[in-house]
Amino acid sequence: MSLHVFLYGAGVSTTLTPVRSPAPAHPAPSHRTRALALPEARWALASTAAFLLALALDLAGLPWWAYGPLYALAYATGGWEPALVGLRALRERTLDVDLLMIVAALGAAAIGQVLDGALLIVIFATSGALEALATARTADSVRGLLDLAPALATRVTENGEETVPTSELAVGDVLLIRPGERIGADGRVLDGASEADQATITGEPLPVAKGPGDEVFAGTLNGTGALRVRVERDPADSVIARIVTLVEEASRTKAPTQLFIEKIEQRYAVGIVIATLAVFGVPMLFGADLTEALLPAMTFMIVASPCAVVLATMPPLLSAIANAGRHGVLVKSAVAMERLGEVDAVALDKTGTLTEGAPEISAVRPLPGSGLTPDALLALAAAAEHPSEHPLGRAVVRAAKERGLRIAEARDFVAVPGRGVTAVVEGRVIEVGRADLDFPDAGAGRSEAATVVLVTGDGAPLGTLALTDRLRPHAPAATAALTALTGTAPVLLTGDNARAAARVAEATGLVDVRADLLPEGKVDAVRELQDAGRKVLFVGDGVNDAPALAAAHSGIAMGRAGADLALETADAVVVRDELATVPAVVRLSRAARRLVLQNLVIAGTFITGLVLWDLLGHLPLPLGVAGHEGSTVLVGLNGLRLLRASAWRPGQVPLQGTRG
Numbered sequence: 001m002s003l004h005v006f007l008y009g010a011g012v013s014t015t016l017t018p019v020r021s022p023a024p025a026h027p028a029p030s031h032r033t034r035a036l037a038l039p040e041a042r043w044a045l046a047s048t049a050a051f052l053l054a055l056a057l058d059l060a061g062l063p064w065w066a067y068g069p070l071y072a073l074a075y076a077t078g079g080w081e082p083a084l085v086g087l088r089a090l091r092e093r094t095l096d097v098d099l100l101m102i103v104a105a106l107g108a109a110a111i112g113q114v115l116d117g118a119l120l121i122v123i124f125a126t127s128g129a130l131e132a133l134a135t136a137r138t139a140d141s142v143r144g145l146l147d148l149a150p151a152l153a154t155r156v157t158e159n160g161e162e163t164v165p166t167s168e169l170a171v172g173d174v175l176l177i178r179p180g181e182r183i184g185a186d187g188r189v190l191d192g193a194s195e196a197d198q199a200t201i202t203g204e205p206l207p208v209a210k211g212p213g214d215e216v217f218a219g220t221l222n223g224t225g226a227l228r229v230r231v232e233r234d235p236a237d238s239v240i241a242r243i244v245t246l247v248e249e250a251s252r253t254k255a256p257t258q259l260f261i262e263k264i265e266q267r268y269a270v271g272i273v274i275a276t277l278a279v280f281g282v283p284m285l286f287g288a289d290l291t292e293a294l295l296p297a298m299t300f301m302i303v304a305s306p307c308a309v310v311l312a313t314m315p316p317l318l319s320a321i322a323n324a325g326r327h328g329v330l331v332k333s334a335v336a337m338e339r340l341g342e343v344d345a346v347a348l349d350k351t352g353t354l355t356e357g358a359p360e361i362s363a364v365r366p367l368p369g370s371g372l373t374p375d376a377l378l379a380l381a382a383a384a385e386h387p388s389e390h391p392l393g394r395a396v397v398r399a400a401k402e403r404g405l406r407i408a409e410a411r412d413f414v415a416v417p418g419r420g421v422t423a424v425v426e427g428r429v430i431e432v433g434r435a436d437l438d439f440p441d442a443g444a445g446r447s448e449a450a451t452v453v454l455v456t457g458d459g460a461p462l463g464t465l466a467l468t469d470r471l472r473p474h475a476p477a478a479t480a481a482l483t484a485l486t487g488t489a490p491v492l493l494t495g496d497n498a499r500a501a502a503r504v505a506e507a508t509g510l511v512d513v514r515a516d517l518l519p520e521g522k523v524d525a526v527r528e529l530q531d532a533g534r535k536v537l538f539v540g541d542g543v544n545d546a547p548a549l550a551a552a553h554s555g556i557a558m559g560r561a562g563a564d565l566a567l568e569t570a571d572a573v574v575v576r577d578e579l580a581t582v583p584a585v586v587r588l589s590r591a592a593r594r595l596v597l598q599n600l601v602i603a604g605t606f607i608t609g610l611v612l613w614d615l616l617g618h619l620p621l622p623l624g625v626a627g628h629e630g631s632t633v634l635v636g637l638n639g640l641r642l643l644r645a646s647a648w649r650p651g652q653v654p655l656q657g658t659r660g
Contacts (some may be wrong), residue, residue, distance in 0.1 A: 001003045033419040040081075044122075044129035047078030055115070074118045078125035079105065100272065100305050109623060116336055116621040120302070122631045123622075129568040150219075153184030156228065166218070169231050181218060186233040189214045194225030207598055268306055276301045276625045279615070296614055299624040302400040302609035307604035307628070308635045315639025316595035320647075322586050328575040329556075329585045336571035339554045341589035342535050347526055347548070348484045349540035350494035351451075352391050352580070353558055354459050354479075354504050359392055361399040362450055363466035370462045377463045381455045384423040384430040388415055392453065395467055398434070419518065420453065421572040431456045434495070434516075451496050468500075471507050474580045479508045481583035484602045485590075491529065493522045493538075493548065522548040539582055556582055585651060592642055606631035 053068030086099025108117035195207035280297035382400035385393035410423035420433020435454040501515040538552035547554030557570035
């Protein structure tokens with residue numbers, strides 16, 4: 001029933017406007033206005049009006065010429081679009097089930113059942129309009145993101161202030177954000193103090209205080225203070241732009257269940273045609289008249305059509321994607337959303353996932369004989385780490401800047417995930433990387449449960465740096481929720497030392513801890529779990545996590561501080577640094593899978609019941625149409641239940657041992 005409208009028209013991608021379009025100046029339209037704006041709704045309304053007027057004139061006893069053209073108008077306005085779609089599909093040698101509805105209506109009219117055929121068309125068109133309206137609700141939940149990005153921004157230059165389109169902003173530009181304005185680009189606060197409402201981007205319910213050094217996002221709303229912000233991302237690469245891009249891509253995909261249904265749909269449709277001919281032909285062979293044989297055949301064609309089955313899968317998954325997006329989790333495809341609900345084991349990275357990913361230098365220890373002071377050692381390490389994206393590297397650079405140290409320029413920078421970085425600094429090859437367990441000074445840091453990195457110059461050890469990281473506030477609750485969802489405690493996989501990993505594991509209730517892992521070690525651990533028959537969800541954030549994200553059954557990247565490679569590899573991205581959203585999105589995916597199953601049961605029950613009624617008894621055509629279209633609308637609306645805010649349940653821990 002209006003399958004292409006629902007499955008492909010639900011495709012947000014075909015109707016969304018560019019990210020940089022200005023927000024509408026008028027208030028959002030009411031539900032009634034939005035409904036009338038849909039072509040399907042207008043045609044359904046015209047068809048219904050013509051049918052009701054024709055029926056009134058018919059019942060009043062007027063001659064055929066008075067109401068016959070109105071019946072014809074009801075057929076034309078309600079049936080022209082699905083008929084055209086069906087004929088185009090037929091020309092491409094595919095059978096669209098909508099065409100079967102039109103054929104059935106015309107067949108009824110051909111044997112004098114004009115009223116029944118017109119009623120079929122009206123119910124058919126009304127059902128399509130309801131589905132289109134439901135689909136528009138899904139699209140609106142995503143389209144609202146596009147209205148967040150302002151069209152203009154105030155750029156500060158040497159000559160003063162100028163108003164420019166946000167599309168023309170470049171990295172390094174300085175913006176003035178006045179109170180109450182939306183921020184025009186992702187960047188970092190240079191000066192000023194205010195608060196920003198980031199709920200639409202990160203899902204945080206309360207405004208977040210912003211001051212010098214804090215990150216801000218395009219599309220978020222500035223509070224009562226004025227800010228000067230340096231642009232750090234091109235507008236096309238902002239978080240809001242990436243959100244829209246990811247959701248657009250997700251709307252174009254189809255889950256495996258949907259692909260399977262579409263694969264058998266054509267054969268099923270052909271089977272319906274053959275069965276309809278049999279239902280019509282067999283009674284004719286035994287002497288039935290045309291009307292007596294054709295009406296049950298037309299009714300059979302209608303009630304056996306798999307419209308509700310085809311709509312069983314995508315509405316729940318697309319609704320789940322839209323709901324997750326509103327809460328700061330971007331699921332990249334319907335395939336990814338379906339797979340998230342299948343996981344029964346979880347593997348977690350430590351740094352940037354269970355911890356905040358903002359480690360701090362706790363000790364700087366030059367080696368005797370290196371000739372370096374602590375500040376000199378830190379400055380060399382910071383110079384080598386300056387181009388690095390890794391949280392440990394950023395911590396080293398930040399510590400050097402806080403001490404006011406000069407950071408020399410580095411050349412020939414090379415980063416090896418899981419091992420460290422190498423760069424030429426002031427003529428020396430400086431390496432900053434993992435300190436081996438047997439390195440003499442490593443034990444001091446490890447006894448403090450700190451991460452220890454070794455700094456070498458031209459191959460000779462110069463000293464060590466000890467770094468500590470804070471646990472995320474909601475990490476224990478999140479790991480408990482994941483344990484309850486899967487029935488097994490998550491596995492901790494980290495490249496950090498065993499003592500630091502054990503400290504985090506103890507705080508989060510984890511038992512299976514695997515430390516000192518290189519990227520390939522994380523992949524091996526994931527594959528070991530999968531070889532044991534588990535479907536593994538891996539959660540990480542760094543470049544060294546990308547291979548494990550790719551190897552796992554499903555992968556979720558912590559997005560705000562996550563490396564680009566991890567974000568590209570993962571199936572879903574957590575925009576905000578909130579680990580509690582991971583069990584929430586798994587729970588949402590499982591709810592979507594349950595709704596898909598419910599829809600298939602509902603559709604199958606209706607089709608089976610109506611077909612048996614038609615074959616073994618006498619199912620009136622209008623009642624068959626009402627049952628068929630009613631089941632289609634019911635399935636579609638049932639799938640949209642996941643758009644409700646209550647469907648998102650972060651922080652809720654189900655009973656121990658339950659599986660969703």
